[in-house]
Amino acid sequence: MTLKDQIQVVPANAEAAFIPPPEATKAKKAEDSGPTLEEAIARNEALTEKIDALDAILAKPLSEILADREKAEEAALAWDRFGAMWMLSQRAMRRVALDLAAQLGVSEEEVVARAMTNANAVLNGADEVDLGGTIAPAQLQHIARHRNFLRNQFRTG
Numbered sequence: 001m002t003l004k005d006q007i008q009v010v011p012a013n014a015e016a017a018f019i020p021p022p023e024a025t026k027a028k029k030a031e032d033s034g035p036t037l038e039e040a041i042a043r044n045e046a047l048t049e050k051i052d053a054l055d056a057i058l059a060k061p062l063s064e065i066l067a068d069r070e071k072a073e074e075a076a077l078a079w080d081r082f083g084a085m086w087m088l089s090q091r092a093m094r095r096v097a098l099d100l101a102a103q104l105g106v107s108e109e110e111v112v113a114r115a116m117t118n119a120n121a122v123l124n125g126a127d128e129v130d131l132g133g134t135i136a137p138a139q140l141q142h143i144a145r146h147r148n149f150l151r152n153q154f155r156t157g
Contacts, residue, residue: 080145097111097115
């Protein structure tokens with residue numbers, strides 16, 4: 001608040017009426033005053049928690065920090081490989097289903113339609129809404145990233 005906000009300047013014409021500042025200006029100044037005390041305390045507490053968490057990490061020896069990172073990377077790789085194996089098995093079972101369907105005279109379109117109906121029923125709680133599409137390119141890319149690992153898993157002999 002400036003000194004000019006506190007002092008009322010009287011016009012040279014003594015008969016002029018006093019005109020208070022508009023209410024909008026007062027409301028705007030209240031908004032510009034910054035966060036409330038409660039907001040400032042909450043923000044301070046959140047920042048303190050973040051600093052404490054960082055201090056806890058930095059208090060560890062570097063070897064322990066790196067070991068935690070390596071464990072996390074190993075776990076992520078294991079899950080990624082599991083996903084690749086699952087996708088490969090799904091593609092293999094699709095091929096088996098299509099081969100058997102061809103022997104029975106059922107078209108690929110009918111097999112895919114039945115599979116999508118069943119998948120939708122499971123995913124949507126018996127709701128048979130078409131999800132519209134396939135993720136085959138993403139599946140193939142995922143399998144390709146883990147091709148060597150998957151070859152070891154599916155080796156015959």
